[in-house]
Amino acid sequence: MLTAFVNINSSAQVRVTFDVVSAETGSEEGAPVSAGPNPIAPEIKELAWGAGSFIVFLFFMRLFLVPKVRKGMASRYESIQADHEYASATRDGAKQDVARYESAVAEIRSEASRRLEAARQTLDKERQEKVAQVNAQIAQRRAAAEAEVAAARAAAQSQIVTAVGAVTTRATQIAVGVSPDAAIVSRSVQQAMEGNRS
Amino acid sequence: MIINSILSFEFPPINELLRWKDVVPGLNKVGLIAIAAALIGTLLFLSAARKDPKVAPKGTRNLAEVSVEFIENNIIMQTMGRDGLGWTPFLLTLFLFVYLCNMPGIIPFIQMPATARMAIPMFLAVLVWVVFNVQGIKHQGFFGYFKSVLFPPGVPKALYILVTPIEFISTLIVRPFSLAVRLFANMLAGHLLLVIFALLSEAMFQARDKILIPIGVLPFFMLVFLTGFEVLVAFLQAYIFTILAAVILPARYIQNTKNK
Numbered sequence: 001m002l003t004a005f006v007n008i009n010s011s012a013q014v015r016v017t018f019d020v021v022s023a024e025t026g027s028e029e030g031a032p033v034s035a036g037p038n039p040i041a042p043e044i045k046e047l048a049w050g051a052g053s054f055i056v057f058l059f060f061m062r063l064f065l066v067p068k069v070r071k072g073m074a075s076r077y078e079s080i081q082a083d084h085e086y087a088s089a090t091r092d093g094a095k096q097d098v099a100r101y102e103s104a105v106a107e108i109r110s111e112a113s114r115r116l117e118a119a120r121q122t123l124d125k126e127r128q129e130k131v132a133q134v135n136a137q138i139a140q141r142r143a144a145a146e147a148e149v150a151a152a153r154a155a156a157q158s159q160i161v162t163a164v165g166a167v168t169t170r171a172t173q174i175a176v177g178v179s180p181d182a183a184i185v186s187r188s189v190q191q192a193m194e195g196n197r198s
Numbered sequence: 199m200i201i202n203s204i205l206s207f208e209f210p211p212i213n214e215l216l217r218w219k220d221v222v223p224g225l226n227k228v229g230l231i232a233i234a235a236a237l238i239g240t241l242l243f244l245s246a247a248r249k250d251p252k253v254a255p256k257g258t259r260n261l262a263e264v265s266v267e268f269i270e271n272n273i274i275m276q277t278m279g280r281d282g283l284g285w286t287p288f289l290l291t292l293f294l295f296v297y298l299c300n301m302p303g304i305i306p307f308i309q310m311p312a313t314a315r316m317a318i319p320m321f322l323a324v325l326v327w328v329v330f331n332v333q334g335i336k337h338q339g340f341f342g343y344f345k346s347v348l349f350p351p352g353v354p355k356a357l358y359i360l361v362t363p364i365e366f367i368s369t370l371i372v373r374p375f376s377l378a379v380r381l382f383a384n385m386l387a388g389h390l391l392l393v394i395f396a397l398l399s400e401a402m403f404q405a406r407d408k409i410l411i412p413i414g415v416l417p418f419f420m421l422v423f424l425t426g427f428e429v430l431v432a433f434l435q436a437y438i439f440t441i442l443a444a445v446i447l448p449a450r451y452i453q454n455t456k457n458k
Contacts, residue, residue: 039216046317049229050299054322057236058291065243066287069262072251079252 157193164189215393216315216386231312235298239291269293269440277444285447288329292322293440296381300432303389304425311432314385316378319439323378326443331370333447373446381439388428395421 165185173179218227246262249255255263269290274282299318303311312318334343347369348362395417402414 039212040316042315042317042320043217043226043228045220045224045226046228046232046312046315047321049225050232050312050318051321051325053229053232053236054291054295054318054325057239057295058288060240061243061291062287065240065247066266066290068247069243069251069259069266070286072247073263073266076251076255 161186161189161193164193209394209397215390218310227308227310228312228315228317231299231302231308231310232295232318234302235295235312238298239294242294265294266290273437273441273444277441278447282444282447285444289440289444292326292443293436296322296439297432297436300385300436303385303392303432304428309389309392311385311389313381313435314389316382319378319382322381322439323374326377326446327374330446377439377442377446380442381435384431384435388424388431391424392421392428395424 165182168185168189169180169182172185220226221230242258243262245258246255249257249259251259266286270283270286273289273293274285278285296313299312301311302308303314331343334347337343338346348365349358350361350365353361398417399414399421402410402417405411405414
């Protein structure tokens with residue numbers, strides 16, 4: 001609602017007219033009044049209602065409302081501050097736990113490494129022992145085999161000497177008619193075999 | 199012809215725009231706005247105070263807390279420092295009351311800022327003046343206070359002939375007067391501007407001369423712009439009134455501390 005009423009009287013002229021009402025004669029409720037004192041001067045009733053409203057408002061605000069709202073704000077700030085401090089302490093505790101965990105992990109890693117190294121050394125030592133033991137057994141078996149080979153060779157050689165001696169004795173007996181001394185034949189065969197071997 | 203038409207526009211007498219007939223005997227629109235401002239402010243804080251302060255604020259609680267923090271951070275801490283936080287209820291009430299009295303100037307079907315009448319700005323300015331004088335007298339004693347006001351320390355005695363009347367007029371007379379007139383004149387000017395452009399727009403839109411109708415868009419745009427501007431002015435004037443009150447109030451404390 002505008003604070004004035006406008007009518008257009010003619011095509012070329014804009015005329016604004018008002019129903020002139022005064023506080024004394026007031027014909028329309030709620031409508032502005034034209035008559036009265038200096039419009040800048042304060043009206044007593046406006047002063048009274050304005051002052052009364054403000055004082056009542058101030059009374060409630062000063063004694064009840066603002067302190068209660070402010071108290072609520074302060075309690076929430078304190079609560080937030082406490083929560084913040086608790087969160088900060090929890091974070092510090094968690095950081096310490098993490099540090100402890102990392103320290104424990106490092107220690108365990110070091111211990112594991114140490115044990116691994118010891119196990120590796122033990123294993124290496126055992127391996128070397130086993131290898132040495134196996135090598136000894138191999139050497140022993142090789143020596144035994146060589147002895148067997150030597151024995152077999154000696155036996156074979158003796159048999160060959162005997163056989164060759166017998167063949168030689170028989171061949172000589174047939175050829176010459178005299179049987180040669182067996183010891184000489186045997187020694188000669190042996191010397192011949194050894195000479196061939198060398 | 200257009201110029202003649204515009205020039206023939208008759209602006210109503212100022213009393214037609216400012217003086218309102220009583221709604222009930224002894225209570226007119228300005229009084230109603232003042233009552234509504236106090237009621238809205240009280241209900242806002244009443245609603246805020248009844249809500250659980252432990253949970254995150256929203257709605258009226260948020261609005262109330264924002265206004266409290268605005269007064270404390272942007273007015274009190276800027277002018278008085280931490281010692282002035284005790285003035286929060288007074289300055290907050292002052293700010294809310296002035297703002298809520300200013301806002302009806304742009305609310306449709308009301309369109310009258312209560313502060314565009316001299317009564318409320320004058321009362322509030324006198325109240326601030328009384329409060330700061332009472333505080334001064336309370337802290338420095340009657341003679342000590344007026345001595346500190348009229349005879350500022352550090353001024354050569356010969357200059358008191360000039361300085362004392364100036365201080366008397368500026369501190370005890372002009373200060374409340376300027377505080378009241380600043381608010382009243384700004385809101386009255388805004389109200390008159392809105393009325394002028396509203397009347398001009400309506401007159402042009404209803405003119406029988408069809409050439410005036412499109413031209414009526416110009417004052418209408420100005421009306422829309424000024425309405426938006428008045429939203430800013432309503433807040434700004436409430437802020438200025440409150441911050442000037444806050445500037446005036448601690449002056450006595452500072453002088454008191456310096457004297458001690």
